[in-house]
Amino acid sequence: MEDRVYGIFDGGKEGPKLADLCRGLLDEQKTSWPQLSEAYEALGSAKTRLLACNGFSVRLLHNPGRLTSTDAKVDAADISRRPCFLCADRLPHPQKSILYRHEYLILSNPMPVMSxxxxxxxxxxRPQTIIANTQTFLALAADLGKEWIILYNGPRCGASAPDHLHFQAIPAGQTPIEHEIGEKRRLVPYGGYQNGISCYRVENLGREVILFEGEEPLSLARALSRHIEVLGQIPRPPADEEPMVNVLCRFQEGKYTVLVFPRSKHRPSVFFRDGDDRIVVSPAVVEMAGIVVTPFQRDFDRLDCATIESIYREVTLGLTL
Ligand SMILES: [Zn+2]
Structure with missing residues (x-):
């Protein structure tokens, strides 16, 4: 196992910065792991198209390599039958990791949405859940710094391994929503939070987005956990599982900005249609942030603003309706 550890980050001041370790890991893996270098080559020729929707933008990304994730079977029976691809002893041999604070492995995603x-x-x-792990989520954002954002997919709304706790990270500044939340006129105070935490609903995005800001990670982590728990009181089955959310965090100049996307369902009805009517879009946190992955060319060509707006309306959970 030891030759599979690229580096160790334990939070100490002496060691390398986490962002530097991650860049090094990615560079190393692109040369030593053929599957990854092929995936990056395919990514280089992936097509994109910008859609200016009503109040917000979406970037379509045609990437056939993402079909496995977009079309993943994620119901409990399917999950229990397949070997877990995130367990350390089942990682492909060329894959190396950074051991993060003794508890997590940082890996290059073998099917990257972006570089x-x-x-x-x-x-x-252990099962995917954020309510008990908001502190780690924020710590990852702070440790990786302003060049990355941290992502979370709930077990029933986008996580392709709902049985194994995991987060993701992508480079900062790549998603449309990161720019849209900078427009102050969209922000409507929400929730009456105190103790240095600001909370807003972000308007005019075609889907529900709750924005938290704060500089003190412990109180912010508690507020986030509580907010997600309260979402569970909005009745919808099954009530005993974590409320459906996607979450995104960035850390800049000492401040955490967290976006929560409350969800009412995982996949839109067009995903389940037959034949040519089927549109293979499976909204997870990247899609909720404004990058819509389309593994099939025909969906990339035909998706329009009305369909995107309808998909968002269908999968979001409106908090004031
Ligand atoms: Zn596992």
Whole structure:
């Protein structure tokens, strides 16, 4: 196993910066792991198209390599039958990792949505949930710094391994929503938070987005966990599981900005249609942030603003309706 550890980050001041370690890992893996170098080559020729929707933008990304993730079977029976691809002993041999604070492995994502895409699984096989892990989520954002954003997909709304706790990271500044939340006129105070935490609903994005800001990670982590728990009181089955959310965090100049996307369902009805009517779009956190991955060329060509707006309306959970 030891030759599979590229580096160790334990939070100490002496060692290398986490961002530098991650860049080094990605560079090393692109040369030593043929599957990854092929995936990056395919990514280089992936097509993109910008859609100016009503109040917001979406970037379509045609990437056939993402079909496995977009079309992944994620119901409990399917998951229990397949070997877990995030467990350390099942990682492909060329894959190396950075051991993060004794608890997580940082890996290059073998099917990247964009250059620099990282997957960050827990070292042990345990269910995907953020409510008990908001502190780690924020710590990862701070440790990786302003060049990356941290992503979370709930077990029933985008995580392709709902049985194994994991986060992701992508380079900062690549998603449309990161720019849209900078427009102050969109921000409407929400929730009456105190203790240095600001909270807003972000308007005119075609889907529900709750924005938290703060500089003190412990109180912010608690507010986030509580907010997600409260979402579970909005009735919808099954009530015993974590409320459906996607979450994104960036850390800049000492401040955490967290976006919560409350969800009502995982996939839109067009995903389940037959034949030519089927549109293979499976909204996860990257899609909710404004990058819509389309593994099939025909979907990339035909998706329009009305369809995107309808997909967002269908999968979002409106908090004031
Ligand atoms: Zn596992």
């Amino acid at each position: 620099g895409h990282l997957t960050i699984p827990h070292i042990s096989h």
